[in-house]
Amino acid sequence: MLKRLMSTLKFDTRILKVDPKSIIFSDTAHIDGSLPTITDLETERNLLEAAKIIRETDDTVGFPTETVYGLGGSSLNDRSVLNIYKAKNRPSDNPLISHISSIDQLNRKIYGQAQVSDVFQNIPTVYRNLIDKLWPGPLTILLPVPRVSTLSKLTTADQPTFAVRIPSNPVARALIALSDTPIAAPSANRSTRPSPTLVAHVYHDLKGRIPLILDGGACTVGVESTVVDGLVDPPLLLRPGGFTWERIREMGGDDWSNCKVENNKTIAAGEKVRTPGMKYRHYSPQAKVVLFSPHISDSASLSQRLDNVKAAIEHHTQGIRKYALLSTLLFPDDLITDPRCIHKSLGKTSSDIQTNLFAMLREVDELEEVDLILVEGIDEEGEGLAVMNRLKKAASNNVTLF
Known part of the structure:
Protein backbone atom coordinates (compact mmCIF):
# COMPACT_ATOMS: atom_id res chain seq x y z
CA MET A 1 0.00 0.00 0.00
CA GLY A 216 15.53 31.99 0.45
CA GLY A 217 18.97 31.24 1.86
CA ALA A 218 20.04 29.77 5.19
CA CYS A 219 17.69 29.67 8.17
CA THR A 220 18.86 31.89 11.01
CA VAL A 221 17.44 30.19 14.12
CA GLY A 222 18.38 26.63 13.22
CA VAL A 223 15.84 24.69 15.32
CA GLU A 224 12.06 24.50 15.18
CA SER A 225 9.71 26.90 16.96
CA THR A 226 8.99 26.88 20.67
CA VAL A 227 5.57 25.34 21.35
CA VAL A 228 3.57 26.41 24.40
CA ASP A 229 0.21 25.43 25.85
CA GLY A 230 -1.57 28.20 27.74
CA LEU A 231 -4.84 26.28 27.90
CA VAL A 232 -3.67 24.37 31.00
CA ASP A 233 -2.73 25.63 34.46
CA PRO A 234 0.16 26.03 34.97
CA PRO A 235 1.04 26.65 31.31
CA LEU A 236 3.45 24.26 29.63
CA LEU A 237 6.42 24.55 27.30
CA LEU A 238 5.75 21.50 25.13
CA ARG A 239 8.74 21.83 22.80
CA PRO A 240 11.81 24.01 23.36
CA GLY A 241 12.86 25.93 20.27
CA GLY A 242 13.60 29.36 18.83
CA PHE A 243 12.56 31.23 21.97
CA THR A 244 14.05 30.07 25.25
CA TRP A 245 12.01 28.98 28.28
CA GLU A 246 13.52 31.89 30.18
CA ARG A 247 12.29 34.35 27.55
CA ILE A 248 8.80 32.84 27.54
CA ARG A 249 8.57 33.36 31.30
CA GLU A 250 9.93 36.90 31.01
CA MET A 251 7.73 38.02 28.11
CA GLY A 252 4.55 36.22 29.16
CA GLY A 253 4.00 38.21 32.35
CA ASP A 254 2.45 36.80 35.52
CA ASP A 255 0.49 34.11 33.64
CA TRP A 256 3.75 32.50 32.51
CA SER A 257 5.97 32.99 35.56
CA ASN A 258 5.22 29.41 36.63
CA CYS A 259 5.51 27.89 33.15
CA LYS A 260 6.59 24.25 33.36
CA VAL A 261 8.65 22.28 30.86
CA GLU A 262 7.00 19.13 29.47
CA ASN A 263 9.35 16.32 30.42
CA ASN A 264 7.79 13.13 29.05
CA LYS A 265 10.75 11.06 27.89
CA THR A 266 8.58 8.31 26.45
CA ILE A 267 5.18 8.32 24.75
CA ALA A 268 3.07 5.19 25.08
CA ALA A 269 1.88 3.36 21.98
CA GLY A 270 -1.41 4.86 20.84
CA GLU A 271 -1.00 7.94 23.05
CA LYS A 272 -1.95 11.20 21.35
CA VAL A 273 0.47 14.12 21.43
CA ARG A 274 -0.45 17.79 21.17
CA THR A 275 2.50 19.00 19.16
CA PRO A 276 5.18 17.73 16.75
CA GLY A 277 8.46 16.48 18.18
CA MET A 278 6.99 14.62 21.17
CA LYS A 279 6.65 11.21 19.53
CA TYR A 280 8.74 8.92 17.33
CA ARG A 281 12.41 9.12 16.45
CA HIS A 282 13.52 12.58 15.36
CA TYR A 283 16.48 14.54 13.98
CA SER A 284 18.60 11.41 13.41
CA PRO A 285 21.50 11.07 10.97
CA GLN A 286 22.04 7.69 9.34
CA ALA A 287 25.22 7.20 11.38
CA LYS A 288 24.89 6.29 15.05
CA VAL A 289 24.98 9.32 17.37
CA VAL A 290 26.45 9.34 20.88
CA LEU A 291 25.87 12.41 23.02
CA PHE A 292 28.29 13.48 25.75
CA SER A 293 26.17 15.34 28.29
CA PRO A 294 27.77 17.69 30.86
CA HIS A 295 27.62 16.42 34.43
CA ILE A 296 29.10 18.77 36.99
CA SER A 297 30.98 16.97 39.77
CA ASP A 298 32.73 18.84 42.56
CA SER A 299 35.33 16.12 42.88
CA ALA A 300 36.33 15.86 39.20
CA SER A 301 38.62 18.35 37.49
CA LEU A 302 38.20 19.25 33.85
CA SER A 303 41.25 17.16 32.92
CA GLN A 304 39.76 14.15 34.73
CA ARG A 305 36.45 14.64 32.93
CA LEU A 306 38.21 14.84 29.57
CA ASP A 307 40.17 11.66 30.36
CA ASN A 308 36.81 9.96 30.96
CA VAL A 309 35.63 11.27 27.58
CA LYS A 310 38.72 9.85 25.85
CA ALA A 311 38.14 6.46 27.44
CA ALA A 312 34.49 6.48 26.38
CA ILE A 313 35.44 7.47 22.83
CA GLU A 314 37.94 4.60 22.63
CA HIS A 315 35.17 2.23 23.72
CA HIS A 316 32.59 3.52 21.22
CA THR A 317 35.00 3.65 18.26
CA GLN A 318 36.31 0.09 18.36
CA GLY A 319 35.90 -1.37 14.88
CA ILE A 320 34.67 1.96 13.41
CA ARG A 321 36.02 3.01 9.99
CA LYS A 322 35.71 6.77 10.56
CA TYR A 323 33.89 8.89 13.06
CA ALA A 324 33.07 12.56 13.57
CA LEU A 325 33.47 14.54 16.78
CA LEU A 326 31.36 17.70 17.05
CA SER A 327 32.64 19.81 19.92
CA THR A 328 31.10 22.83 21.62
CA LEU A 329 32.42 24.61 24.71
CA LEU A 330 34.84 22.36 26.63
CA PHE A 331 36.35 19.78 24.28
CA PRO A 332 39.73 21.14 23.04
CA ASP A 333 40.72 20.90 19.38
CA ASP A 334 43.45 18.37 20.19
CA LEU A 335 41.30 16.13 22.40
CA ILE A 336 41.54 13.25 19.89
CA THR A 337 44.54 12.55 17.64
CA ASP A 338 43.06 9.41 16.07
CA PRO A 339 43.44 9.72 12.24
CA ARG A 340 39.96 8.20 11.85
CA CYS A 341 38.46 11.21 13.67
CA ILE A 342 36.96 14.18 11.81
CA HIS A 343 36.77 16.99 14.37
CA LYS A 344 34.49 19.98 13.81
CA SER A 345 33.23 22.75 16.09
CA LEU A 346 29.52 23.46 16.42
CA GLY A 347 30.34 26.92 17.81
CA LYS A 348 31.43 28.66 20.98
CA THR A 349 28.12 30.25 22.00
CA SER A 350 24.83 28.48 22.63
CA SER A 351 23.18 30.62 19.94
CA ASP A 352 25.77 29.61 17.32
CA ILE A 353 25.52 25.96 18.35
CA GLN A 354 21.75 26.07 17.90
CA THR A 355 22.05 27.65 14.45
CA ASN A 356 24.72 25.20 13.26
CA LEU A 357 23.37 22.01 14.81
CA PHE A 358 21.29 20.40 12.05
CA ALA A 359 23.51 21.55 9.19
CA MET A 360 26.62 20.12 10.88
CA LEU A 361 24.93 16.80 11.67
CA ARG A 362 24.00 16.49 8.00
CA GLU A 363 27.46 17.55 6.80
CA VAL A 364 29.40 14.90 8.72
CA ASP A 365 26.73 12.24 8.10
CA GLU A 366 27.28 12.62 4.35
CA LEU A 367 31.04 12.06 4.61
CA GLU A 368 32.24 8.74 3.25
CA GLU A 369 32.74 5.89 5.75
CA VAL A 370 31.55 7.90 8.80
CA ASP A 371 29.79 5.29 10.96
CA LEU A 372 29.55 7.24 14.21
CA ILE A 373 28.95 10.84 15.28
CA LEU A 374 30.05 11.91 18.75
CA VAL A 375 28.63 15.20 20.01
CA GLU A 376 29.60 17.32 23.01
CA GLY A 377 26.46 18.58 24.69
CA ILE A 378 25.94 21.83 26.59
CA ASP A 379 24.14 22.89 29.75
CA GLU A 380 20.35 23.02 29.40
CA GLU A 381 20.04 26.76 29.98
CA GLY A 382 18.88 29.31 27.42
CA GLU A 383 19.28 27.89 23.91
CA GLY A 384 20.84 24.79 25.49
CA LEU A 385 17.40 23.37 26.34
CA ALA A 386 16.41 23.19 22.66
CA VAL A 387 19.87 22.00 21.57
CA MET A 388 19.92 19.15 24.07
CA ASN A 389 16.31 18.23 23.29
CA ARG A 390 17.28 17.70 19.63
CA LEU A 391 20.54 15.93 20.43
CA LYS A 392 18.95 13.47 22.84
CA LYS A 393 16.42 12.54 20.17
CA ALA A 394 19.14 12.30 17.50
CA ALA A 395 21.09 9.98 19.80
CA SER A 396 17.96 7.97 20.69
CA ASN A 397 18.88 8.78 24.31
CA ASN A 398 22.32 7.13 23.88
CA VAL A 399 23.88 9.57 26.34
CA THR A 400 27.22 9.43 28.16
CA LEU A 401 27.75 11.78 31.12
CA PHE A 402 31.08 13.53 31.48
Whole structure:
Protein backbone atom coordinates (compact mmCIF):
# COMPACT_ATOMS: atom_id res chain seq x y z
CA MET A 1 0.00 0.00 0.00
CA LEU A 2 2.78 2.48 0.96
CA LYS A 3 4.67 1.77 -2.27
CA ARG A 4 1.50 2.40 -4.26
CA LEU A 5 0.90 5.72 -2.48
CA MET A 6 4.51 6.82 -2.93
CA SER A 7 4.36 6.06 -6.65
CA THR A 8 2.07 9.08 -7.04
CA LEU A 9 4.74 11.42 -5.67
CA LYS A 10 7.03 11.80 -8.68
CA PHE A 11 7.94 15.36 -9.64
CA ASP A 12 10.69 17.17 -11.49
CA THR A 13 11.52 19.19 -8.39
CA ARG A 14 12.48 22.78 -9.22
CA ILE A 15 14.35 25.25 -7.01
CA LEU A 16 13.17 28.86 -7.39
CA LYS A 17 15.24 31.73 -6.00
CA VAL A 18 13.61 34.40 -3.85
CA ASP A 19 15.17 37.43 -2.20
CA PRO A 20 13.92 37.93 1.38
CA LYS A 21 15.21 41.51 1.41
CA SER A 22 12.86 42.46 -1.43
CA ILE A 23 9.76 41.59 0.63
CA ILE A 24 8.46 44.42 2.80
CA PHE A 25 5.57 44.17 5.28
CA SER A 26 3.92 47.01 7.16
CA ASP A 27 4.27 47.10 10.95
CA THR A 28 0.67 45.92 11.37
CA ALA A 29 0.49 43.34 8.56
CA HIS A 30 0.66 40.44 11.01
CA ILE A 31 -2.54 41.74 12.58
CA ASP A 32 -4.61 43.23 9.76
CA GLY A 33 -3.43 40.97 6.92
CA SER A 34 -2.21 43.68 4.55
CA LEU A 35 -0.12 42.26 1.70
CA PRO A 36 3.61 42.87 1.33
CA THR A 37 5.35 45.06 -1.20
CA ILE A 38 7.79 43.01 -3.30
CA THR A 39 10.45 45.00 -5.13
CA ASP A 40 12.11 42.13 -7.05
CA LEU A 41 10.11 40.83 -10.02
CA GLU A 42 11.66 37.33 -9.99
CA THR A 43 10.88 36.95 -6.29
CA GLU A 44 7.29 38.08 -6.81
CA ARG A 45 6.80 35.74 -9.78
CA ASN A 46 8.19 32.72 -7.91
CA LEU A 47 6.18 33.46 -4.78
CA LEU A 48 2.97 33.75 -6.80
CA GLU A 49 3.67 30.41 -8.49
CA ALA A 50 4.22 28.71 -5.14
CA ALA A 51 1.15 30.42 -3.65
CA LYS A 52 -1.00 29.15 -6.53
CA ILE A 53 0.10 25.58 -5.79
CA ILE A 54 -0.87 25.99 -2.12
CA ARG A 55 -4.19 27.68 -2.90
CA GLU A 56 -5.40 25.73 -5.95
CA THR A 57 -3.87 22.24 -5.85
CA ASP A 58 -3.28 19.33 -3.49
CA ASP A 59 0.50 19.58 -3.90
CA THR A 60 3.12 20.85 -1.45
CA VAL A 61 5.96 23.37 -1.51
CA GLY A 62 9.28 23.59 0.31
CA PHE A 63 10.01 27.05 1.72
CA PRO A 64 12.29 28.76 4.26
CA THR A 65 11.23 29.95 7.67
CA GLU A 66 13.44 31.58 10.30
CA THR A 67 13.65 28.21 12.11
CA VAL A 68 14.09 25.48 9.47
CA TYR A 69 12.78 24.87 5.96
CA GLY A 70 9.14 23.79 5.96
CA LEU A 71 7.13 21.48 3.72
CA GLY A 72 3.86 23.32 3.21
CA GLY A 73 0.37 22.44 2.10
CA SER A 74 -3.06 23.86 2.87
CA SER A 75 -4.15 23.22 6.47
CA LEU A 76 -7.71 23.16 5.17
CA ASN A 77 -7.23 20.47 2.52
CA ASP A 78 -7.17 16.77 3.46
CA ARG A 79 -5.41 15.74 0.26
CA SER A 80 -2.74 18.42 0.62
CA VAL A 81 -2.01 17.41 4.23
CA LEU A 82 -1.96 13.75 3.20
CA ASN A 83 0.65 14.61 0.57
CA ILE A 84 2.81 16.17 3.32
CA TYR A 85 2.69 12.93 5.28
CA LYS A 86 3.41 10.88 2.16
CA ALA A 87 6.36 13.01 1.01
CA LYS A 88 7.97 12.78 4.45
CA ASN A 89 6.94 9.19 5.29
CA ARG A 90 5.56 10.78 8.45
CA PRO A 91 3.10 9.00 10.80
CA SER A 92 -0.34 10.56 10.42
CA ASP A 93 -1.02 10.71 14.17
CA ASN A 94 1.70 13.36 14.53
CA PRO A 95 -0.05 16.79 14.43
CA LEU A 96 1.10 19.64 12.19
CA ILE A 97 1.57 23.33 12.94
CA SER A 98 -0.60 25.72 10.92
CA HIS A 99 1.35 28.77 9.77
CA ILE A 100 -0.64 31.97 9.23
CA SER A 101 0.34 35.39 7.93
CA SER A 102 -1.92 37.41 10.24
CA ILE A 103 -4.48 37.25 13.03
CA ASP A 104 -7.00 38.50 10.46
CA GLN A 105 -6.30 35.36 8.42
CA LEU A 106 -6.74 33.22 11.53
CA ASN A 107 -10.19 34.73 12.09
CA ARG A 108 -11.32 34.49 8.45
CA LYS A 109 -9.85 31.20 7.32
CA ILE A 110 -9.81 29.02 10.44
CA TYR A 111 -12.63 30.48 12.55
CA GLY A 112 -14.78 31.50 9.57
CA GLN A 113 -15.35 35.03 10.87
CA ALA A 114 -15.03 37.68 8.17
CA GLN A 115 -16.24 40.41 10.52
CA VAL A 116 -15.09 40.56 14.15
CA SER A 117 -15.60 43.16 16.86
CA ASP A 118 -12.17 42.38 18.32
CA VAL A 119 -9.39 41.04 16.09
CA PHE A 120 -7.97 39.13 19.08
CA GLN A 121 -11.25 37.55 20.15
CA ASN A 122 -10.21 34.01 19.20
CA ILE A 123 -6.93 34.17 21.13
CA PRO A 124 -7.21 33.52 24.90
CA THR A 125 -5.91 36.37 27.05
CA VAL A 126 -3.18 34.13 28.50
CA TYR A 127 -1.35 34.42 25.16
CA ARG A 128 -1.74 38.17 24.61
CA ASN A 129 1.58 39.31 26.14
CA LEU A 130 3.50 36.58 24.33
CA ILE A 131 2.12 37.23 20.85
CA ASP A 132 2.35 40.99 21.32
CA LYS A 133 6.11 40.65 21.90
CA LEU A 134 7.07 37.47 20.04
CA TRP A 135 4.88 37.35 16.90
CA PRO A 136 5.92 37.22 14.12
CA GLY A 137 8.56 34.75 15.30
CA PRO A 138 9.41 31.17 16.31
CA LEU A 139 6.57 30.82 18.83
CA THR A 140 3.73 28.30 18.37
CA ILE A 141 0.64 28.39 20.58
CA LEU A 142 -2.15 25.87 21.09
CA LEU A 143 -5.73 27.04 20.47
CA PRO A 144 -9.07 25.21 20.73
CA VAL A 145 -10.30 23.80 17.43
CA PRO A 146 -13.40 25.82 16.42
CA ARG A 147 -16.75 24.11 16.97
CA VAL A 148 -17.36 24.33 13.21
CA SER A 149 -13.84 23.90 11.87
CA THR A 150 -12.37 24.37 8.41
CA LEU A 151 -9.14 22.69 9.51
CA SER A 152 -8.38 19.29 8.12
CA LYS A 153 -8.53 16.66 10.85
CA LEU A 154 -5.26 15.38 9.39
CA THR A 155 -3.69 18.70 10.44
CA THR A 156 -4.86 18.38 14.03
CA ALA A 157 -4.56 14.56 14.21
CA ASP A 158 -8.26 14.77 15.20
CA GLN A 159 -7.50 16.46 18.52
CA PRO A 160 -9.43 19.28 20.29
CA THR A 161 -6.55 21.76 19.92
CA PHE A 162 -4.43 22.95 17.01
CA ALA A 163 -0.99 24.53 16.86
CA VAL A 164 -0.49 27.87 15.09
CA ARG A 165 2.18 30.51 14.57
CA ILE A 166 3.10 33.53 12.46
CA PRO A 167 6.65 33.10 11.10
CA SER A 168 8.95 36.10 10.86
CA ASN A 169 10.81 34.98 7.74
CA PRO A 170 9.54 37.31 4.96
CA VAL A 171 9.45 34.52 2.35
CA ALA A 172 7.26 32.34 4.55
CA ARG A 173 5.00 35.27 5.49
CA ALA A 174 4.62 36.33 1.87
CA LEU A 175 3.83 32.80 0.67
CA ILE A 176 1.08 32.45 3.28
CA ALA A 177 -0.28 35.94 2.63
CA LEU A 178 -0.32 35.62 -1.17
CA SER A 179 -2.00 32.21 -1.04
CA ASP A 180 -4.35 33.53 1.69
CA THR A 181 -4.27 30.01 3.07
CA PRO A 182 -3.14 28.70 6.46
CA ILE A 183 -0.21 26.43 5.65
CA ALA A 184 0.46 23.19 7.52
CA ALA A 185 4.23 22.84 7.48
CA PRO A 186 6.45 20.39 9.31
CA SER A 187 10.17 20.45 8.55
CA ALA A 188 10.96 19.69 4.90
CA ASN A 189 12.94 16.51 5.43
CA ARG A 190 12.35 12.79 5.30
CA SER A 191 10.85 11.69 8.61
CA THR A 192 13.42 11.02 11.40
CA ARG A 193 16.20 12.87 9.50
CA PRO A 194 17.83 16.07 10.81
CA SER A 195 15.74 19.13 9.97
CA PRO A 196 16.84 21.14 6.91
CA THR A 197 18.33 24.62 7.27
CA LEU A 198 19.53 24.98 3.65
CA VAL A 199 17.71 24.44 0.37
CA ALA A 200 20.24 21.71 -0.48
CA HIS A 201 19.05 19.72 2.52
CA VAL A 202 15.45 19.84 1.27
CA TYR A 203 16.44 18.85 -2.25
CA HIS A 204 18.54 15.95 -0.94
CA ASP A 205 15.63 14.51 1.06
CA LEU A 206 12.59 15.39 -1.08
CA LYS A 207 13.80 15.49 -4.69
CA GLY A 208 11.09 13.95 -6.86
CA ARG A 209 8.54 14.10 -4.03
CA ILE A 210 7.49 17.76 -4.31
CA PRO A 211 7.11 20.12 -7.30
CA LEU A 212 9.20 23.06 -6.10
CA ILE A 213 11.31 24.57 -3.34
CA LEU A 214 11.69 28.29 -2.67
CA ASP A 215 15.34 29.10 -2.00
CA GLY A 216 15.53 31.99 0.45
CA GLY A 217 18.97 31.24 1.86
CA ALA A 218 20.04 29.77 5.19
CA CYS A 219 17.69 29.67 8.17
CA THR A 220 18.86 31.89 11.01
CA VAL A 221 17.44 30.19 14.12
CA GLY A 222 18.38 26.63 13.22
CA VAL A 223 15.84 24.69 15.32
CA GLU A 224 12.06 24.50 15.18
CA SER A 225 9.71 26.90 16.96
CA THR A 226 8.99 26.88 20.67
CA VAL A 227 5.57 25.34 21.35
CA VAL A 228 3.57 26.41 24.40
CA ASP A 229 0.21 25.43 25.85
CA GLY A 230 -1.57 28.20 27.74
CA LEU A 231 -4.84 26.28 27.90
CA VAL A 232 -3.67 24.37 31.00
CA ASP A 233 -2.73 25.63 34.46
CA PRO A 234 0.16 26.03 34.97
CA PRO A 235 1.04 26.65 31.31
CA LEU A 236 3.45 24.26 29.63
CA LEU A 237 6.42 24.55 27.30
CA LEU A 238 5.75 21.50 25.13
CA ARG A 239 8.74 21.83 22.80
CA PRO A 240 11.81 24.01 23.36
CA GLY A 241 12.86 25.93 20.27
CA GLY A 242 13.60 29.36 18.83
CA PHE A 243 12.56 31.23 21.97
CA THR A 244 14.05 30.07 25.25
CA TRP A 245 12.01 28.98 28.28
CA GLU A 246 13.52 31.89 30.18
CA ARG A 247 12.29 34.35 27.55
CA ILE A 248 8.80 32.84 27.54
CA ARG A 249 8.57 33.36 31.30
CA GLU A 250 9.93 36.90 31.01
CA MET A 251 7.73 38.02 28.11
CA GLY A 252 4.55 36.22 29.16
CA GLY A 253 4.00 38.21 32.35
CA ASP A 254 2.45 36.80 35.52
CA ASP A 255 0.49 34.11 33.64
CA TRP A 256 3.75 32.50 32.51
CA SER A 257 5.97 32.99 35.56
CA ASN A 258 5.22 29.41 36.63
CA CYS A 259 5.51 27.89 33.15
CA LYS A 260 6.59 24.25 33.36
CA VAL A 261 8.65 22.28 30.86
CA GLU A 262 7.00 19.13 29.47
CA ASN A 263 9.35 16.32 30.42
CA ASN A 264 7.79 13.13 29.05
CA LYS A 265 10.75 11.06 27.89
CA THR A 266 8.58 8.31 26.45
CA ILE A 267 5.18 8.32 24.75
CA ALA A 268 3.07 5.19 25.08
CA ALA A 269 1.88 3.36 21.98
CA GLY A 270 -1.41 4.86 20.84
CA GLU A 271 -1.00 7.94 23.05
CA LYS A 272 -1.95 11.20 21.35
CA VAL A 273 0.47 14.12 21.43
CA ARG A 274 -0.45 17.79 21.17
CA THR A 275 2.50 19.00 19.16
CA PRO A 276 5.18 17.73 16.75
CA GLY A 277 8.46 16.48 18.18
CA MET A 278 6.99 14.62 21.17
CA LYS A 279 6.65 11.21 19.53
CA TYR A 280 8.74 8.92 17.33
CA ARG A 281 12.41 9.12 16.45
CA HIS A 282 13.52 12.58 15.36
CA TYR A 283 16.48 14.54 13.98
CA SER A 284 18.60 11.41 13.41
CA PRO A 285 21.50 11.07 10.97
CA GLN A 286 22.04 7.69 9.34
CA ALA A 287 25.22 7.20 11.38
CA LYS A 288 24.89 6.29 15.05
CA VAL A 289 24.98 9.32 17.37
CA VAL A 290 26.45 9.34 20.88
CA LEU A 291 25.87 12.41 23.02
CA PHE A 292 28.29 13.48 25.75
CA SER A 293 26.17 15.34 28.29
CA PRO A 294 27.77 17.69 30.86
CA HIS A 295 27.62 16.42 34.43
CA ILE A 296 29.10 18.77 36.99
CA SER A 297 30.98 16.97 39.77
CA ASP A 298 32.73 18.84 42.56
CA SER A 299 35.33 16.12 42.88
CA ALA A 300 36.33 15.86 39.20
CA SER A 301 38.62 18.35 37.49
CA LEU A 302 38.20 19.25 33.85
CA SER A 303 41.25 17.16 32.92
CA GLN A 304 39.76 14.15 34.73
CA ARG A 305 36.45 14.64 32.93
CA LEU A 306 38.21 14.84 29.57
CA ASP A 307 40.17 11.66 30.36
CA ASN A 308 36.81 9.96 30.96
CA VAL A 309 35.63 11.27 27.58
CA LYS A 310 38.72 9.85 25.85
CA ALA A 311 38.14 6.46 27.44
CA ALA A 312 34.49 6.48 26.38
CA ILE A 313 35.44 7.47 22.83
CA GLU A 314 37.94 4.60 22.63
CA HIS A 315 35.17 2.23 23.72
CA HIS A 316 32.59 3.52 21.22
CA THR A 317 35.00 3.65 18.26
CA GLN A 318 36.31 0.09 18.36
CA GLY A 319 35.90 -1.37 14.88
CA ILE A 320 34.67 1.96 13.41
CA ARG A 321 36.02 3.01 9.99
CA LYS A 322 35.71 6.77 10.56
CA TYR A 323 33.89 8.89 13.06
CA ALA A 324 33.07 12.56 13.57
CA LEU A 325 33.47 14.54 16.78
CA LEU A 326 31.36 17.70 17.05
CA SER A 327 32.64 19.81 19.92
CA THR A 328 31.10 22.83 21.62
CA LEU A 329 32.42 24.61 24.71
CA LEU A 330 34.84 22.36 26.63
CA PHE A 331 36.35 19.78 24.28
CA PRO A 332 39.73 21.14 23.04
CA ASP A 333 40.72 20.90 19.38
CA ASP A 334 43.45 18.37 20.19
CA LEU A 335 41.30 16.13 22.40
CA ILE A 336 41.54 13.25 19.89
CA THR A 337 44.54 12.55 17.64
CA ASP A 338 43.06 9.41 16.07
CA PRO A 339 43.44 9.72 12.24
CA ARG A 340 39.96 8.20 11.85
CA CYS A 341 38.46 11.21 13.67
CA ILE A 342 36.96 14.18 11.81
CA HIS A 343 36.77 16.99 14.37
CA LYS A 344 34.49 19.98 13.81
CA SER A 345 33.23 22.75 16.09
CA LEU A 346 29.52 23.46 16.42
CA GLY A 347 30.34 26.92 17.81
CA LYS A 348 31.43 28.66 20.98
CA THR A 349 28.12 30.25 22.00
CA SER A 350 24.83 28.48 22.63
CA SER A 351 23.18 30.62 19.94
CA ASP A 352 25.77 29.61 17.32
CA ILE A 353 25.52 25.96 18.35
CA GLN A 354 21.75 26.07 17.90
CA THR A 355 22.05 27.65 14.45
CA ASN A 356 24.72 25.20 13.26
CA LEU A 357 23.37 22.01 14.81
CA PHE A 358 21.29 20.40 12.05
CA ALA A 359 23.51 21.55 9.19
CA MET A 360 26.62 20.12 10.88
CA LEU A 361 24.93 16.80 11.67
CA ARG A 362 24.00 16.49 8.00
CA GLU A 363 27.46 17.55 6.80
CA VAL A 364 29.40 14.90 8.72
CA ASP A 365 26.73 12.24 8.10
CA GLU A 366 27.28 12.62 4.35
CA LEU A 367 31.04 12.06 4.61
CA GLU A 368 32.24 8.74 3.25
CA GLU A 369 32.74 5.89 5.75
CA VAL A 370 31.55 7.90 8.80
CA ASP A 371 29.79 5.29 10.96
CA LEU A 372 29.55 7.24 14.21
CA ILE A 373 28.95 10.84 15.28
CA LEU A 374 30.05 11.91 18.75
CA VAL A 375 28.63 15.20 20.01
CA GLU A 376 29.60 17.32 23.01
CA GLY A 377 26.46 18.58 24.69
CA ILE A 378 25.94 21.83 26.59
CA ASP A 379 24.14 22.89 29.75
CA GLU A 380 20.35 23.02 29.40
CA GLU A 381 20.04 26.76 29.98
CA GLY A 382 18.88 29.31 27.42
CA GLU A 383 19.28 27.89 23.91
CA GLY A 384 20.84 24.79 25.49
CA LEU A 385 17.40 23.37 26.34
CA ALA A 386 16.41 23.19 22.66
CA VAL A 387 19.87 22.00 21.57
CA MET A 388 19.92 19.15 24.07
CA ASN A 389 16.31 18.23 23.29
CA ARG A 390 17.28 17.70 19.63
CA LEU A 391 20.54 15.93 20.43
CA LYS A 392 18.95 13.47 22.84
CA LYS A 393 16.42 12.54 20.17
CA ALA A 394 19.14 12.30 17.50
CA ALA A 395 21.09 9.98 19.80
CA SER A 396 17.96 7.97 20.69
CA ASN A 397 18.88 8.78 24.31
CA ASN A 398 22.32 7.13 23.88
CA VAL A 399 23.88 9.57 26.34
CA THR A 400 27.22 9.43 28.16
CA LEU A 401 27.75 11.78 31.12
CA PHE A 402 31.08 13.53 31.48
